[in-house]
Amino acid sequence: MEKDIFRTAEEEAKQVVAEMHELKELLREVAGKIGRIESRMKRAFPDAFLPFQKNKSSSAYGSRELASFSAADALKVYDELVNEYRAENRETVRSRLSGINTPNLLVMGHELGATLGRKKPSRKTLTEAILGRISESVMLSKHVNRETEDEPQKMDIPKSD
Helix, strand or coil, X not given: CCCCCCCCHHHHHHHHHHHHHHHHHHHHHHHHHHHHHHHHHHHHCHHXXXXXXXXXXXXXXXXCCCCCCCHHHHHXXXXXXXXXXXXXXXXXXXXXXXXXXXXXXXXXXXXXXXXXXXXXXXXXXXXXXXXXXXXXXXXXXXXHHHHHHCCCCCCCCCCCC
């Protein structure tokens, strides 16, 4: 039986994988050498590397924008927004939230205990979380108000010793 001169698909895949591993190893080696050279250059010529450092203000929350809300301010604004939402002014609530800067929204979300899911949530996530808390507050107050309008139910709660 004569051996087939062409490789099978499985053999070809194994060969490509082996080449990829080899290239990755070479790239790691090159990156390590460049890192060592860069470190030596930074120690020798620190002023030459200043313009090439990352711009820290390009982050999502930027160093220019700082939170101006205290916890009390955030809760006060929240109460105002709840009252607006209760008065069926949902668009006013959305527009007021869009006028608040992101760090202040973050403070407000934190004070409300909103689940944000990430370390640095997006503006949209913050707004939706705060709107969710506002909606919850309005729904809960409607339930409490309904109980007081009707006859309040009295429950005997056993006292603990």
